[in-house]
Amino acid sequence: MHFIVSSSVLLKNLQLVGGIISSNVILPILEDFLFDLDNQTLTLTGSDLETMIKVKLEVQVDGDAGQNKGRICVPSKILLEYLKNLPEQPVKFNINTQDQTLEISSNTGKYKIGGQKADEYPKEPVADDTGSVTIPSKVLQDAIASTIYATSTDTLRPAMTGVYFELGQDQTTFVATDAQRLVKLTRNDVKSGFERGFIVPRKPLQQLKNIIPSDDTALEILFNNSHLFVKNEKLSLSCRLIDAKFPPYKSVIPQENPFFLIINRADLISCLRRVSIFASKGSSQVVFSIVGNTVNISAQDADFSYEGKEELTCQYQGEDMKIAFNGKLLIEMLSNLVSEEVKLELSTPSRAGIYRPVNGDPNEDLLQLLMPLIVGV
Amino acid sequence: MERTIVHCDLDTFFVSVERLLNSDLVGKPVLIGGSSDRGVVASCSYEARKFGVHSAMPMRLARQLCPEAILVRGDHDLYSKYSNIVTEIIEEKIPIVEKASIDEHYLDMSGMDKFFGTWKLTQELRQRIIKETGLPISFGLSTNKTVSKIATGEAKPCGERKVDGGTEKPFLAPLSIRKIPGIGDKTYPLLRNMGISHIYTLQQMNVFTMKQVLGENGVSIWNKANGIDKSAVVPFHQQKSMSKEHTFEQDTIDMELLRRIMLSMVDELAFDLRKDGRLTSCVTVKIRYSNFDTHTTQAKLAFTSSERTISEKVLQLFHKLYSKRMLIRLIGVKFSNLIAGSYQADLFDDTLEDINLSKAMDKIRMRYGHHSVVRGFALLNP
Numbered sequence: 001m002h003f004i005v006s007s008s009v010l011l012k013n014l015q016l017v018g019g020i021i022s023s024n025v026i027l028p029i030l031e032d033f034l035f036d037l038d039n040q041t042l043t044l045t046g047s048d049l050e051t052m053i054k055v056k057l058e059v060q061v062d063g064d065a066g067q068n069k070g071r072i073c074v075p076s077k078i079l080l081e082y083l084k085n086l087p088e089q090p091v092k093f094n095i096n097t098q099d100q101t102l103e104i105s106s107n108t109g110k111y112k113i114g115g116q117k118a119d120e121y122p123k124e125p126v127a128d129d130t131g132s133v134t135i136p137s138k139v140l141q142d143a144i145a146s147t148i149y150a151t152s153t154d155t156l157r158p159a160m161t162g163v164y165f166e167l168g169q170d171q172t173t174f175v176a177t178d179a180q181r182l183v184k185l186t187r188n189d190v191k192s193g194f195e196r197g198f199i200v201p202r203k204p205l206q207q208l209k210n211i212i213p214s215d216d217t218a219l220e221i222l223f224n225n226s227h228l229f230v231k232n233e234k235l236s237l238s239c240r241l242i243d244a245k246f247p248p249y250k251s252v253i254p255q256e257n258p259f260f261l262i263i264n265r266a267d268l269i270s271c272l273r274r275v276s277i278f279a280s281k282g283s284s285q286v287v288f289s290i291v292g293n294t295v296n297i298s299a300q301d302a303d304f305s306y307e308g309k310e311e312l313t314c315q316y317q318g319e320d321m322k323i324a325f326n327g328k329l330l331i332e333m334l335s336n337l338v339s340e341e342v343k344l345e346l347s348t349p350s351r352a353g354i355y356r357p358v359n360g361d362p363n364e365d366l367l368q369l370l371m372p373l374i375v376g377v
Numbered sequence: 378m379e380r381t382i383v384h385c386d387l388d389t390f391f392v393s394v395e396r397l398l399n400s401d402l403v404g405k406p407v408l409i410g411g412s413s414d415r416g417v418v419a420s421c422s423y424e425a426r427k428f429g430v431h432s433a434m435p436m437r438l439a440r441q442l443c444p445e446a447i448l449v450r451g452d453h454d455l456y457s458k459y460s461n462i463v464t465e466i467i468e469e470k471i472p473i474v475e476k477a478s479i480d481e482h483y484l485d486m487s488g489m490d491k492f493f494g495t496w497k498l499t500q501e502l503r504q505r506i507i508k509e510t511g512l513p514i515s516f517g518l519s520t521n522k523t524v525s526k527i528a529t530g531e532a533k534p535c536g537e538r539k540v541d542g543g544t545e546k547p548f549l550a551p552l553s554i555r556k557i558p559g560i561g562d563k564t565y566p567l568l569r570n571m572g573i574s575h576i577y578t579l580q581q582m583n584v585f586t587m588k589q590v591l592g593e594n595g596v597s598i599w600n601k602a603n604g605i606d607k608s609a610v611v612p613f614h615q616q617k618s619m620s621k622e623h624t625f626e627q628d629t630i631d632m633e634l635l636r637r638i639m640l641s642m643v644d645e646l647a648f649d650l651r652k653d654g655r656l657t658s659c660v661t662v663k664i665r666y667s668n669f670d671t672h673t674t675q676a677k678l679a680f681t682s683s684e685r686t687i688s689e690k691v692l693q694l695f696h697k698l699y700s701k702r703m704l705i706r707l708i709g710v711k712f713s714n715l716i717a718g719s720y721q722a723d724l725f726d727d728t729l730e731d732i733n734l735s736k737a738m739d740k741i742r743m744r745y746g747h748h749s750v751v752r753g754f755a756l757l758n759p
Contacts, residue, residue, distance in 0.1 A: 098520055177724060179723045179724045179725055179726070180721050180722075180723065180724065181724075225559065247725050248725075252724050252725060280716055280717040280718045281716070282658070282680045282716035282717075282718055283656055283680055283716065283717070283718025283719060284655060285718050285719055285720070300717075301717060302717040303716065303717050324719055326721060350722065350729060350732040350733065350736070351729060352724070353703075354720075369724070371721060371722040371723065371724050371727075372722055373717055373718070373720060373721050373722070374720045374721075374722055374732060374735075374736070375654070375719045375720035
């Protein structure tokens with residue numbers, strides 16, 4: 001079998017699939033791309049056993065229709081490297097499934113890569129017994145972007161190493177937490193008509209975020225008890241879900257934080273970036289002292305006698321307070337908000353602070369929660 | 378440039394302080410330390426040393442060797458107070474002072490010999506300390522810390538010793554290898570078995586042989602034996618670890634008792650962490666069995682000062698370590714890898730009640746001391 005394709009189009013598509021291929025694999029065949037040609041449709045597949053990404057593209061074939069069918073596994077590294085160094089041009093691929101080789105002919109010459117039998121490539125999980133919901137691509141992309149950074153890397157708490165998708169009658173909620181912070185994003189415009197929840201691991205979400213288009217085209221999300229499938233007409237991703245119970249996040253979000261502070265987000269971030277340089281590296285502790293309508297942000301590292309202090313004006317309603325946060329986590333959270341001003345809701349120095357965007361998208365409700373540092377006696 | 382380093386050591390410091398307060402003790406054998414069967418001698422007078430008593434010896438043995446000795450319980454706060462007075466006097470005169478322990482100081486006097494000579498300055502300083510505090514003190518003056526420290530040992534009791542630059546090797550040569558700091562109960566027998574008893578022999582040896590036998594430590598011992606020590610006098614030492622140990626009156630395998638003791642040690646140490654605004658990321662558990670076999674194990678954890686997180690880890694480590702089915706004599710917990718910072722509250726594991734309780738307990742302890750309030754499990758006889 002053989003086909004002709006533009007080198008840059010193929011490279012772009014291989015890169016979509018290639019993100020999931022890790023450099024140290026359990027099975028040698030996982031270093032490969034699976035090429036599956038069915039006449040004019042070429043399907044490329046990449047997998048790390050947990051996650052499988054497929055992408056379809058149109059290629060040119062000459063000769064008899066119906067004859068050009070076949071599958072082969074091709075080592076990913078050498079192929080990508082080659083295509084990166086090839087100027088844009090049509091390239092002819094000749095696949096010999098008898099001795100498992102791939103021959104590439106371009107304007108500059110001929111190249112040969114030894115492949116492996118396609119039968120040994122992992123199978124895609126079967127999508128049976130699934131529920132489904134459709135969601136605009138951009139909405140999912142944004143939801144992943146605004147939650148994924150808060151997932152935990154602690155393998156002792158597997159439920160927290162992914163983002164919790166909570167589908168509901170009237171809304172869909174995405175939650176991520178690492179027990180120090182929690183991000184909850186509720187979309188009122190994504191409805192599924194039933195109530196289900198599942199946890200998607202971090203790695204496939206990271207890939208998904210990178211490969212889906214940033215537009216309003218619909219994505220179909222299918223899921224059963226063990227797997228998630230995300231599809232549009234060109235792309236599909238399937239991955240194993242985390243088999244664990246997500247912690248009871250609703251009960252730990254304080255319902256009534258009586259005091260609130262409104263402050264310019266960009267000013268706060270740049271202030272934190274400067275001040276936290278002077279904080280102790282291990283704890284990155286930054287102290288907010290709020291008095292009237294000014295907030296005094298300070299940090300120190302007693303081990304080296306470093307000290308930093310800044311003052312910002314804000315709108316504050318509540319009692320004067322001193323509360324400490326991890327500056328590094330706070331900067332990361334605030335950088336993932338997209339509003340000019342941010343509202344911080346507080347109650348006592350030992351309770352969580354809640355950050356919300358001011359005048360955000362009416363279709364979404366974003367809540368970021370950060371546990372304080374308990375400053376000693 | 379040749380440096381001038383002085384090491385000073387207060388002679389039988391604890392005994393000397395007790396004698397200041399009670400002149401009846403002067404000229405008599407005195408032992409300081411816990412009086413129980415398991416206690417050890419923290420310090421003893423020269424009169425007691427004649428009987429073969431030395432510090433760190435079990436008190437029971439010391440009393441057998443010297444039954445007429447007067448036993449004093451000891452008061453660490455009092456000793457700290459006197460130690461600080463001595464430090465103050467030294468710091469008044471000398472710019473770079475390292476307080477190596479409660480009764481030892483290193484002084485960097487390099488370049489201070491311009492007008493009076495360092496030897497004279499040191500003698501005057503020593504006389505001043507003796508006059509103002511009434512405590513006997515010995516000095517050793519040389520070109521680096523190791524030689525100065527050994528010189529102080531030679532100057533004792535209550536004397537002075539000077540080792541000029543260039544004469545370090547001949548000074549060290551006739552001394553026992555025991556005098557080198559860093560040669561202790563492990564290395565000493567090893568070197569003796571090799572037929573080395575005096576520093577002279579070490580000086581004649583090849584440094585590569587030492588490296589083969591003792592690794593990097595061998596190189597450092599060889600350097601010290603040759604009077605080479607480049608380490609600087611560091612004015613301030615950041616505390617690197619904090620630890621607690623408990624020796625049982627009677628060896629035990631009472632798991633419940635062990636658990637309670639460990640938890641209350643963690644409780645106290647965690648309070649110390651919070652009091653100093655510090656966090657730990659490495660905990661060590663130590664077990665000494667009744668046959669004195671000592672085992673330790675350690676584990677890393679995320680920076681924390683919460684007794685809940687730490688005690689979980691400590692118990693885990695203990696169960697991993699305790700495998701011998703033998704009676705336990707001593708148990709210890711150590712926190713190391715300390716940094717400044719405050720505890721990051723956990724969203725799911727820390728309830729507001731827990732945090733408030735812990736804060737309230739810390740407040741009471743700050744005011745009324747460590748043992749004024751404890752958790753129920755820590756009560757040994759509930």
